[in-house]
Amino acid sequence: MSLGYDGGLTAALSVKDIGKGIAFYRDVLGFKLLYHAEEMGWCELESPVTRVNVGLSQVEKPEVKGGATLTFGVKDIDRARKTLEDRKVRFDGPTQVIPDLTKLATFYDPDGNKLMLYQSLQ
Numbered sequence: 001m002s003l004g005y006d007g008g009l010t011a012a013l014s015v016k017d018i019g020k021g022i023a024f025y026r027d028v029l030g031f032k033l034l035y036h037a038e039e040m041g042w043c044e045l046e047s048p049v050t051r052v053n054v055g056l057s058q059v060e061k062p063e064v065k066g067g068a069t070l071t072f073g074v075k076d077i078d079r080a081r082k083t084l085e086d087r088k089v090r091f092d093g094p095t096q097v098i099p100d101l102t103k104l105a106t107f108y109d110p111d112g113n114k115l116m117l118y119q120s121l122q
Contacts, residue, residue, distance in 0.1 A: 008051040010044060011070050014062035015111045018043060021056040024109050028087050047072070064112040077103045077119035097121075 015021035018036070022043055025031040031045035031054060041058035049072065074080040077095060084107060085091065092106040092114075103119040 008053070010053040010055050011068070012055040012057055013070075013109070013111075013113045014059045014064070015056050015109070015113075016059070016062055017110075018056055018058040020110050021058075025054055025056070028084065028089060049073075062111045062113070064114070069106075069114050069116050071104075071116040071118050074117050074119055077105055077117050080117055081105050081107075 013021075018038075018041060022033060022036065022045070025045045026033050029047075031047050034044045034046050034053065036043040042055060044053045044055045046053050054070070081091065081095060090108050092108070095103050095105040097103050099121070101121055103121065105117045107115055107117070109115060
């Protein structure tokens with residue numbers, strides 16, 4: 001059975017202050033703001049991954065427990081991590097290395113949404 005997927009994906013995250021969220025994803029992670037519907041408390045940003053967008057929904061109390069983790073591939077995880085650390089992004093411990101497979105680094109947006117970088121070692 002095919003649902004007729006078109007190749008696009010929008011991941012929705014909750015934030016307390018949509019302005020701060022936009023600034024983080026645009027200015028720190030380098031995403032492009034596609035639109036901001038203030039009356040709805042919603043915006044979408046284009047990630048560097050083709051047809052993968054991040055939608056931010058402004059809520060009073062963001063629930064950031066569990067759920068999916070957006071994991072973005074980078075060419076050089078050490079360099080990417082240093083760039084984010086220089087921008088005061090909070091990481092969860094050291095970069096993990098799974099020999100001959102991948103390196104992983106978990107970090108958080110200002111509302112505590114968990115994000116991750118990975119670098120393939122294959």
